[in-house]
Amino acid sequence: MAAPIDTLVTVFGGSGFVGRHVVRALAKREYRIRVAVRRPELAGHLQPLGRVGQINIVQANLRHPASVKAAMRDASIVVNLVGILTESGAQTFDAVQARGAGAVAQAAAEIGARMVQFSAIGANADSESAYARAKAAGEQAVLAAVPSATILRPSIVFGPEDQFTNRFANLARMAPVMPVFGATTKMQPVYVGDVAQAAADAVDGKTRPGATYELGGPEVLTMSEIIDIILATIERKRMTLPVPTAIAKLQSYFLQFAPGDFKLTPDQVAMLGVDNVVSEAAKVAGLTLDGLGIAADSLEAIAPQYLWRFRATGQFAHNGMN
Template identity: 35%
Template structure:
């Protein structure tokens, strides 16, 4: 399957920037839409990348971006919204996906790779509900689709270990809602590798891949691991659900929403996966301990990380 130009929607985000760089390394030409092209200097310097100022919610801009492309990758998603009614999730996940599908059909783009989430379509949260609705649209699109359902994604600049590291440096005690919620964190490099392999392999068309890491940890264990990496002694205070929901409701009104009622509802379902998508794609899972200590600036762990890298390349 020969592909040349790929349009990556959400290419300026945490996963997107790494995916764009990997696509370029593999010889693809990449178009990345952005609300402000001049702010994407790290992408602008990559050979083979065209960053285009565009409104991806405008049908005309979508058609223009897709003309002449061989595939579209949809990474657009949000973890929180303004308000609590689900309109932001509906717009980002469902409405945009529907518009993208229509633009792909109109432009003759047959191949679509869709980012989703473990538990999409399950549970009470707007986030999971709309992820599931977007998947339904993709499955019924008539396009040559592949869907990815990752667990929580980690790597430098993530919203998991890095976020908790910031909190732990400030607070001697951390009250934690849904402390027992379980995850199988997956390395961002493994996620991007999954997308690239899917582009290169027609056998992935019409397939859904659950993408998760080798280790299953509770939220409390993730926080304690982060504290150990930082050399900090911190008390983790698991909250009963009544207090956890109250905490989330209060944070609904905090600027930037570090936590929300919708996050709380999402955490009621464990994000651990069942059918191993990375194994199906032939991708070796990157252990947390190979990345996170260095990510958090813990120099003592660097030799171990180097040994693991050398062993993997051998």
């Protein structure tokens, strides 16, 4: 394999939450990086993550195969991070996470590039969730075109720019009561920095060809326990109210039209009804962060580094719970 400095990696979706950390990890390992995004003018924040000229941003849309092929020209390795949490217009789960992933894989196969595909724990062709079904279809399309591809399935990813811990911390700042959907559902929150390191290892060729890795943090927590950790971190006392699934489904039909952090879709309720943890099979096979030699960071260790801004007393003053 060529030295990193002589290797071009195309990263689709590199401007998002996970993407920026993957780009930074690859830049630290001296790869040349081409970041393919729908809106290049909104990806300027990536430039300082590498040396001058190391990171190049281009336009591409997974729904337009010609742009995908152009973004992949001369690349040796392709990383596809593109995913959406809710559908909007032409940006449907199937178009982006199934057919879009297939388009990237087909283009990679044509030029003989290695591929790393981001999916999610819970990807399942038989799932009640359209998101999970599309993720599973994307995996199948990728492996059909590039059998040697590495699939990375993270659990819930947290970090400074996430739409998970920040969302609930912001809600706690505004609401006296915290409704908890999927209160008993088990999750294995994984730090975005650890996920990015796993992606960089896959680009390095340290993962097994054609294998699916499940990435989870050091702790399995229920949704209620995660909310408790967030509340303790931001030092706010709030009553938590577990919401039964039937009521959550009913509320989601109205909340799917709500703005910002109040939004909740029926598909998200479906996902919250299924545990999101690393399987025993993945552990036994060594297809985990631990198997890659990555010591995962916990939510309690990392969250205070960025959730402090939601404390009533700020970063340094600690006057008890509010």
